[in-house]
Amino acid sequence: MNKRPTLSLKSAAKPAAPKMRASHARELKPALQTNFQTSLKPDALAYSLMGAANAIAQVRTGTNLPLALGHVWGRLPEITPQARGAMQDISYRAMRQLGQSEALVSLMAPKAPEPLVSALLSCALALLASPDEPRPYEDFTVVDQTVTAAESHPDTARAKGMVNAVLRRFLRERQALLDAVLLQPVAKWNYPQWWIDAAKTAWPQQWQAILASGNSAPPLTLRVNARHTTVEQYLAKLAAAGIGASQIGPYAVRLDKAVGVQLIPGFADGEVSVQDAGAQLAAPLLDVQNGMRVLDACAAPGGKTCHILELADADVTALDADAKRLARVGENLQRLQLKASLQAADAQNKDWWDGQQYDRILADVPCTASGIVRRHPDIRWLRRKADTLQLATLSGKILDNLWQMLAPGGKLLFVTCSLWPQESEAQAAAFAVRHQAVRLDAPGQLLPAGGSGQDHDGLFYALFQKNA
Numbered sequence: 329m330n331k332r333p334t335l336s337l338k339s340a341a342k343p344a345a346p347k348m349r350a351s352h353a354r355e356l357k358p359a360l361q362t363n364f365q366t367s368l369k370p371d372a373l374a375y376s377l378m379g380a381a382n383a384i385a386q387v388r389t390g391t392n393l394p395l396a397l398g399h400v401w402g403r404l405p406e407i408t409p410q411a412r413g414a415m416q417d418i419s420y421r422a423m424r425q426l427g428q429s430e431a432l433v434s435l436m437a438p439k440a441p442e443p444l445v446s447a448l449l450s451c452a453l454a455l456l457a458s459p460d461e462p463r464p465y466e467d468f469t470v471v472d473q474t475v476t477a478a479e480s481h482p483d484t485a486r487a488k489g490m491v492n493a494v495l496r497r498f499l500r501e502r503q504a505l506l507d508a509v510l511l512q513p514v515a516k517w518n519y520p521q522w523w524i525d526a527a528k529t530a531w532p533q534q535w536q537a538i539l540a541s542g543n544s545a546p547p548l549t550l551r552v553n554a555r556h557t558t559v560e561q562y563l564a565k566l567a568a569a570g571i572g573a574s575q576i577g578p579y580a581v582r583l584d585k586a587v588g589v590q591l592i593p594g595f596a597d598g599e600v601s602v603q604d605a606g607a608q609l610a611a612p613l614l615d616v617q618n619g620m621r622v623l624d625a626c627a628a629p630g631g632k633t634c635h636i637l638e639l640a641d642a643d644v645t646a647l648d649a650d651a652k653r654l655a656r657v658g659e660n661l662q663r664l665q666l667k668a669s670l671q672a673a674d675a676q677n678k679d680w681w682d683g684q685q686y687d688r689i690l691a692d693v694p695c696t697a698s699g700i701v702r703r704h705p706d707i708r709w710l711r712r713k714a715d716t717l718q719l720a721t722l723s724g725k726i727l728d729n730l731w732q733m734l735a736p737g738g739k740l741l742f743v744t745c746s747l748w749p750q751e752s753e754a755q756a757a758a759f760a761v762r763h764q765a766v767r768l769d770a771p772g773q774l775l776p777a778g779g780s781g782q783d784h785d786g787l788f789y790a791l792f793q794k795n796a
């Protein structure tokens with residue numbers, strides 16, 4: 329029996345939605361129920377669809393997808409690893425196609441559906457309109473299981489007939505419906521309109537490729553631990569385990585097909601870590617030598633902290649404002665058998681600092697994360713246009729504070745995973761002027777890229793030196 333759940337969703341800022349016809353243009357009501365307790369069996373697609381829909385409904389009211397999935401999984405003691413994987417897969421697909429799915433629903437449903445119904449339809453349509461060939465499930469199975477899922481939950485049961493009608497109509501009129509909605513940029517690109525406009529303004533030549541890249545599934549890229557092995561040796565180890573892979577950076581190996589970390593040879597022993605090839609540029613650029621005092625000022629979860637320590641015997645302080653996230657730096661250091669001092673503190677302040685200047689500072693500042701949307705397809709639906717300026721203001725304060733902690737002759741590496749110049753190049757240029765900082769050679773803006781021999785997220789790097 330489904331219990332009437334009690335927990336209410338955090339009602340955060342209203343999410344951006346694609347253009348809707350008049351009857352849909354009213355505010356979406358926040359979902360009132362997030363407890364996902366079900367009589368469905370974990371091996372049924374309906375079970376995974378309902379779990380994924382629950383997570384998507386939470387994203388639409390401001391919760392990030394990993395957290396939302398965590399809430400759902402936490403309420404399902406009987407869940408299997410397969411069902412967890414299926415929920416993850418469906419919800420990530422749904423995020424990548426949300427603009428299109430919501431536009432389709434807006435075209436077909438007689439009135440705006442309740443949030444959980446809308447989310448369930450988005451999950452089903454992401455499977456039925458999947459760009460993959462073949463599609464992940466038979467059309468008939470998706471429709472049947474979505475209707476079963478709708479029937480199983482008190483928030484969706486009344487909409488069962490409408491769900492059935494919408495999905496069957498989509499199957500009958502697929503091409504005509506798609507042709508109609510794809511005239512809307514939000515449906516075509518699957519980003520909020522302000523995001524599409526920002527990409528066009530910042531990157532007039534590349535915006536389409538950038539948006540398309542954010543909708544692709546990310547590769548699984550590993551960083552080979554230089555203290556343990558070499559890329560050549562590790563590639564041989566992968567080959568022996570029957571795992572296809574290629575080198576795409578000095579320490580970066582991209583697997584041909586993603587696998588769970590438990591299946592990656594040597595992962596538990598610290599031979600490799602999961603890290604995007606673009607992010608792997610940070611530690612070498614920082615040019616850390618043995619014995620240096622290094623501050624990693626926005627360190628969690630510690631990918632770059634660990635890479636620095638794989639390359640040099642340095643005295644590293646890993647600082648992060650989020651104590652929970654900082655604990656993950658500790659876990660990563662432990663797996664890799666590395667040591668750093670962990671400090672939960674705000675990089676805008678000096679109250680935690682012992683007054684001794686650093687030889688190197690890494691400032692991988694908080695940003696909109698617009699360069700890593702292929703890994704986090706929920707970000708585009710969670711961010712607001714005003715976030716860019718707000719985050720740029722915060723990161724400017726962090727940079728100004730850190731500069732005072734840098735020794736004369738020392739280097740500060742400023743990093744963002746943003747595509748927006750306000751957070752990146754404009755910030756770097758203004759910083760250089762404010763502090764008369766010498767700007768050293770660094771990649772600047774790396775747009776997200778795939779293709780032979782490379783594959784990385786969108787990142788920005790600026791390297792500064794303090795006059796001696």
Ligand SMILES: C[S@@+](CC[C@H](N)C(=O)[O-])C[C@H]1O[C@@H](n2cnc3c(N)ncnc32)[C@H](O)[C@@H]1O
Pocket residue numbers: 607625626627628629630631632633647648649650653673674675676692693694695726745
């Ligand atoms: C881009 S992430 C860092 C990723 C990390 N360098 C890595 O490679 O794994 C930015 C981090 O900044 C932290 N942060 C946000 N505001 C901060 C502040 N005022 N002071 C210090 N850390 C902050 C966040 O908690 C987050 O972990």
